[in-house]
Each structure stands twice: as C-alpha cells, then as structure tokens.
Amino acid sequence: MKSLSQSQLKRLTAVHGWSGTVLGLLLYAVVATGTVAVFAHEIAEWSVGGAKNHAPLAGDLDGKVRPIAERMTKGYLEEIAIWATAKGDLNVFPHAHARNPESGKIENYGTLFRLDGTTGAELARNEGFVFTKPEWFEASALEDFLVDLHVQLYVPRPWGLILTGILGLSMMAAGVTGFLMHRHLIRDLFVAARPGNRLVTARDRHVLAASWGLLFAFLLGFTGSFFSFAATVSLPLISQVAFGGDQKAMRETLYEPAVTPDPRPAALADLDAVIARSTALTGTPVRFLVVDHYGRADARINLWHMPPQGTLAWVRNVFDGTDGRFLGVKPRVGRQPSAGNALYELIWPLHTGDFAGPLSKAVWVGLGAAMCYVILSGMQLWVRRREEAALWRGFGRAVTITAYGLPFAMTAAAYGFFLSLPAADPFYWTPMGFVLGALACIAVGAFAGDGSGLIQRFRRLLGAACIVLPIVRMAMGGLDWADAVAQGQGAVLSFDLMFLVLGVLLFRWATRQPHGRPAGDPLPEPAE
Amino acid sequence: MTERLRRALDARPRLTRWLLAGPGAVAAALLFAMAMPIWLPKGAAGIDNIVFPLILVPLIWAVVFVYACVEESLLRCVAVICGTAAVCGLTAAMAFTGWI
Numbered sequence: 001m002k003s004l005s006q007s008q009l010k011r012l013t014a015v016h017g018w019s020g021t022v023l024g025l026l027l028y029a030v031v032a033t034g035t036v037a038v039f040a041h042e043i044a045e046w047s048v049g050g051a052k053n054h055a056p057l058a059g060d061l062d063g064k065v066r067p068i069a070e071r072m073t074k075g076y077l078e079e080i081a082i083w084a085t086a087k088g089d090l091n092v093f094p095h096a097h098a099r100n101p102e103s104g105k106i107e108n109y110g111t112l113f114r115l116d117g118t119t120g121a122e123l124a125r126n127e128g129f130v131f132t133k134p135e136w137f138e139a140s141a142l143e144d145f146l147v148d149l150h151v152q153l154y155v156p157r158p159w160g161l162i163l164t165g166i167l168g169l170s171m172m173a174a175g176v177t178g179f180l181m182h183r184h185l186i187r188d189l190f191v192a193a194r195p196g197n198r199l200v201t202a203r204d205r206h207v208l209a210a211s212w213g214l215l216f217a218f219l220l221g222f223t224g225s226f227f228s229f230a231a232t233v234s235l236p237l238i239s240q241v242a243f244g245g246d247q248k249a250m251r252e253t254l255y256e257p258a259v260t261p262d263p264r265p266a267a268l269a270d271l272d273a274v275i276a277r278s279t280a281l282t283g284t285p286v287r288f289l290v291v292d293h294y295g296r297a298d299a300r301i302n303l304w305h306m307p308p309q310g311t312l313a314w315v316r317n318v319f320d321g322t323d324g325r326f327l328g329v330k331p332r333v334g335r336q337p338s339a340g341n342a343l344y345e346l347i348w349p350l351h352t353g354d355f356a357g358p359l360s361k362a363v364w365v366g367l368g369a370a371m372c373y374v375i376l377s378g379m380q381l382w383v384r385r386r387e388e389a390a391l392w393r394g395f396g397r398a399v400t401i402t403a404y405g406l407p408f409a410m411t412a413a414a415y416g417f418f419l420s421l422p423a424a425d426p427f428y429w430t431p432m433g434f435v436l437g438a439l440a441c442i443a444v445g446a447f448a449g450d451g452s453g454l455i456q457r458f459r460r461l462l463g464a465a466c467i468v469l470p471i472v473r474m475a476m477g478g479l480d481w482a483d484a485v486a487q488g489q490g491a492v493l494s495f496d497l498m499f500l501v502l503g504v505l506l507f508r509w510a511t512r513q514p515h516g517r518p519a520g521d522p523l524p525e526p527a528e
Numbered sequence: 529m530t531e532r533l534r535r536a537l538d539a540r541p542r543l544t545r546w547l548l549a550g551p552g553a554v555a556a557a558l559l560f561a562m563a564m565p566i567w568l569p570k571g572a573a574g575i576d577n578i579v580f581p582l583i584l585v586p587l588i589w590a591v592v593f594v595y596a597c598v599e600e601s602l603l604r605c606v607a608v609i610c611g612t613a614a615v616c617g618l619t620a621a622m623a624f625t626g627w628i
Contacts, residue, residue: 008598015597172590225586234585237558241620242565242578334573344579
C-alpha cells in the first residue's frame, strides 16, 4: 500500500479522533445496547420466566386459528399473521391495511388475539393499529425497550434511525481512518501492551483491541447504517428513479409474490398439514406464518423458517391456500433467486450474529464488547493527551460516567421491569427504570470523589445490581431454578448465573487498581 | 478561471474539506446510488439494479468520505466529487422525468 504523506496522516488522525470524540458516547450507547440486543430473544424468555410452550405453531394450530377467522368480517381477512411470543403464547392477527391518521402512513389495522399457546384459550383481544402498541403484541417490555434503544436510541422515527445511521457511518469512518493510519497492521495484531500506566500503555491496548476488531467494526457500521437508512432515506430516493415514485410497483417488484386476484369463496387448506409439509421440506421450525386472502380462491399461506443447517438466511415457503400445494420458496426480495437477494439476505445474520445458534451470537457479543472497549479506550486516550485543560478533564469524567452508567441503567431497566410486573405497567416502568438508573449514575459521577475511587465505586454499584437482580426476578414471581431446570428453561438459568458471575467479577475488579487513570486525575507525562 | 478557483479553495482548505467530506460525501453517495438503477443490470429477478445501490449506499459514502480526506489537491477533489454528483444527479433527474 502506498504510504500516506504527513499531511494526509494528520488529517486522518484528526478525523479519527474528532469523530470518536464528538459521537463516541452515542456510538458506545448504540454498540453496547446492540451487544446486549444480540440475545434479545433469550432476554425476553428470561424476563418472562421462560416459554410455557416452545412450539406453539406446531400441533393444533388450525383448530385455534380457523374459529377466529370464521367470525371476522371480510375486510380483516386480507392477511392473518400468526406468531408466538417469548412466553409461548400465540398472537393471531387478522388485519387489513389502512392509513393511520397519526402517522399518515398505511399500517396494519385489525384485531389482535392473544391465545394460550397450548389450549388456545383467548387471553387478550385488542383492536387498532396494533404495531403502534408494543404492550399488545410483545411479551417482554424489557426486550422491546433494549431493542428500541439500540435501533433508534429511543428517539421517534425517522429521526432515531437517521441518528443511528449516522453513528454507523461514523463507526465506518473510525474503522477506515484507523486502518489507513496503521502502518504495521500485522504487527499491531500481536502488540504486547507496554507495562505501567503510561500513555503508550493505553495506546497499545487501544491499538491491539482495535486491530482485531477492525473488520468487525466496519461490518457492524456498514450493516447497521444500511438498516437505519434503507427504509428512511435510500429506498424512497432510489424508488423515485426506478419506479417513478410508484410505491405499489416497488412493493410488488421487491417484496410481494405475484398472485392473480380471484375473489371466489374457497375453504382454506388444513394449516397443520401445510406446517408439517413445510417443516419437512426445510428441516427447521416455523417461526412466523401469514395467510393472505383467507376464504378466497387466491389464498396463500406463507411460512417463515429459521435458517436450515449450513445456511445463513431464513426461508419463506409459499403454499396455495386452497389445496395446500407447495408453490415454492420466496426469496426475501424479488420473485426468484438472484445475486441481489443473496447479498440482501446476508445483511441480517452479519449484523446480529444470528446464524449458528448461541455460539455465533456469543462470538458477536464478545466482539461487540471488544468494540465498546475500543470506543471507550479511544476516548480516554484522546482525553489523556489533553488533560491539562479542565474542559477535557470534564469530558473524561463524562466518559467514565457513561462507560459504567449505561450498563447500570440497562440493569435498572430490568429492575423497573421486574418490580412493576405484579401491579404496574412494565412498558412504562422499564424505560423509567433506565432513566432513574442513568440519573443515579450521573449523580454519583457528579458528586462522588475523583479518580480511581469513582471507577471502583461504579464497579461495586454495578456488581451489586447484577447480583441482586436474579433474586428480585424470583421474588416478583419469576421461575425459580428448580422449576427452570425441570422445565428445560435454559435461558432463565443461564442469565441468572451470568448476572451472578458478572457481579462477583465486578466486585473483585473493584478491589484492584484500574489500568487507565480517569481523566479527572491529572498527572503530567511527556507527549508520546 | 481554474487558477482562481484553486486559489479560492486553497484560501479556505479546512472549510472546503469539511464541506466535501460532510454534506458533499452524503450527497454524492445518494446521487450515485440513485443513478445506479439506470445503468446496473437488472439480473435474473429484475431487482439487482435496485438492491445493490440500496445496500451499497454506506460503502459508497465511505469511499467518497475517505477520498475527500486523503486527496491532496482540493481542486481535483472538488472536480471529482462535484462532477460525479452532478452527472449522477442529472442522470437520475432525466430518468425520473422520463427522458431516459
């Protein structure tokens, strides 16, 4: 590679440092919440005390759905979406598409039935623009909050998505400029941090973690900004040129299979037989099911399966709704396999690590945690080079507060969720728990002592919060360990143990002297 | 003319580079992506010309952004980024109005 001139290196260093400094705290928030959200589904299962039924879409689904469909008015039978919640309940949602006066957009309007996944008994029924009310269709307010925090930083759409998209771009920028600044990338992969508590020691650690995480950072920034911008900015602009702004033509070309309209009445094929056939064809369980045009001759049954062995992408099988014939596999985009679809299907597993079960997710969590370290150590490095100025020392303190305050606030959100479960609204108290936790950390950071004492106090606080959380979960009526083992609720036991281990490690860590001095504790050292 | 433009750009190098790497890179990436459906092959399913630009927008931005950071000649940088954006914008506008 052609070496860069001094002026080019200077510019890249400035871009790398300033982009990290200006957006670093928000970027850390997105990456840290994303690291947690990798296990969003498992967190949901843990928080609701495990799934009562692990396969509510198997068994007698037809007997649960058909009676509901038969009593709905025709307008609501345009689509019936069926899926399981983390609790193992069944959501059955016959709906039409109507313009929501609040958003001005065409959205799903219908009646959402929540059924017991085993018996089919009706547990709840709500009518309206269902997907604007997470409490109607989500089982876990905690999962909903954490995912929302990661996807759009709890800022309303589309601004939250645009913000996280910009943060994704800044992550790419930091990765690319960091790569170009590296003159010895291979050597940096194996650099041993120089001993002591010097600036070069902190730099070595940052460089080592960043070198290993370089590709991952670029991948996360790229796929994340794609998800943020695709629906909000890129697709509306590109469809203006490709389809002259015709949204219907765009949807038909990209997403909807071609169906010749046939409104003649016809009975729906047996859903259970179709599910069994689809599962046998794909080899993985059905996770989501949509019946189009129930009761008509042009009815279609769409089934989404988890990725089969050796593949990365989810599979969508389409069956004729009247005679149950298999019509084929519908690609994610387009109507037949293509290079564009193959690339499109890669984005989700690459962003979430959801392609090889808990193992790939655990690798993504590890790499995500390493990225958090890279972001925080980069900001600390930046501050240490400027800590003669009071402003930068204040910023360094903000970095320390955010570094520990964010995980503490996420834990506080879990407390808000569990404590409100018996008598209050978890969808209100989960975000409120996060806010209260964040405020508590800001108060501790603002008024407690300086230096390494502050870090140790934060570690003890976070450690205590982690250790007490499983106890609070069980005290609020959650599944105990004996029942979790007996019922095979792996997520419940794993997360409780993880919190306990994490708490103990944080307490032990609190007794050791931190490696990096906080920026509120200035010590003159030569420029390195 | 070129010399006057060069002198004007060199008089405010930081501002010029900020504009090129900031709004310039975003605008150029979006306009480039908007023009891609016109010249990219549609592929077997007739969607490649839409899906590729949709996915590649962040990568295109990264290329323009890094170029705006490392290019030594500001005049060349302005010519390349603004020229690309103008050609792509014109092509996209012509496609939108049905001229091509």
